[in-house]
Amino acid sequence: MQFSEQHQAMRASVQRFVSEEINPHVEEWEKAGLFPMHDLLKKLSALGLLGISKPEAYGGMGLDFSYEMLLAEELGAAHCGGVPLAIGVQTSMATPALAQYGSDTLREEFLAPAIAGEFVASIAVSEPGAGSDVANIKTRAKKDSDDYIIDGSKMWITNATQADFFCVLANTSDDKPHSNKSLIIVPRNTPGVSVGPKLEKMGMRSSDTAPVFFDNVRVPQRFRIGDEGAGFLYQMLQFQEERLFGSALSLKGFELCINSTIDYAREREAFSSPLINNQTVHFTLAEMLTETEALRALIYRATENYVAGQDATLLASMAKLKAGRLSRELPDKCLQFWGGMGFMESSIVNRLYRDFRLTSIGGGADEIMLGIICKLIGILPKRAKA
Secondary structure (H helix, E strand, O other): OOOOHHHHHHHHHHHHHHHHHHHHHHHHHHHHOOOOHHHHHHHHHHOOOOOOOOOHHHOOOOOOHHHHHHHHHHHOOOOOOHHHHHHHHHHHHOOHHHHHHOOHHHHHHHHHHHHOOOOOEEEEOOEOOEOOOHHHOOOEEEEEOOEEEEEEEEEEEEOHHHOOEEEEEEEOOOOOOOOOEEEEEEEOOOOOEEEOOOOOOOOOOOOOEEEEEEEEEEEEHHHEOOOOOEHHHHHHHHHHHHHHHHHHHHHHHHHHHHHHHHHHHHHOEOOOOEHHHOHHHHHHHHHHHHHHHHHHHHHHHHHHHHHOOOOOHHHHHHHHHHHHHHHHHHHHHHHHHHHHHHHOOOOHHHHHHHHHHHHHOOOOOHHHHHHHHHHHOOOOOOOOOO
């Protein structure tokens, strides 16, 4: 991928933002279990970073997804995973379908304020019995005159406690699971919407996550994104940006994990010699950096295909799978070299170890990615008919 001067200027802008507006506050936000999202989004919006690939008519920059991917890569340099994740939900998980398929009125009402940093967006798809199995969701939206009445619950919803609106996937008919769903915008302040207590998580602690409940929630049908029954398709397309963004988020985090381990291994002595002098240590670090660069190349290639209008499902799924695998393997190897210090929460490698673990779960587990890849290359066994 060849980056233009505009790409490089955006990269530098995000680098400054991370070093000046995020990293100095990470310790405070990690302890609090959330960060002031409206305030941070306002600052991102002032730099044009919340609507990079969104239509200019609604405050976006109208650029292609390669710029969005650069945003993700540089946000990954934050000294935690929670803040970049929350921003990614705003830009590349809760709003792509709205930007592409929403009516002009709907985009004016919800997309424009999200790009301006006035509204926090949240994607509400996962349920207690339907995480990666999106087709199995139970939340239902029944028609009543010109409205929908929504009942159900969602689980593990990022940005939930600070959200101004949710992009909700709900069943809107009794048709087949892949053609009975719709994406519907539900404002947080709608009667019947309630957000449960903030969940205590293994990692991503500076990102607020909570269950969301819908009890006889009435919203106008005009809040539906695009065609009724097309929600599953829209969400699958939305997943492409989510998976590319999430994979790109891991790159600078991997490098931070490796480089901090290099620094520690140079300082730590074992048996009268710096730890890094052991061949096992410096060979492992070199291989991990090589794996990171290989992932970067895969992400860049998938992004190029996506920008060119080609189907990037295969490469995006491969990138997500590889990022998930490395998110478990790489921090584990690095933490081992830190010894007892790596087991302390005060070490950066400890936080990265905890935060990265979500990568192989969120946005589709590794096993889902493998299933997609097998299907696309023609080796997934067909289900026997009942």
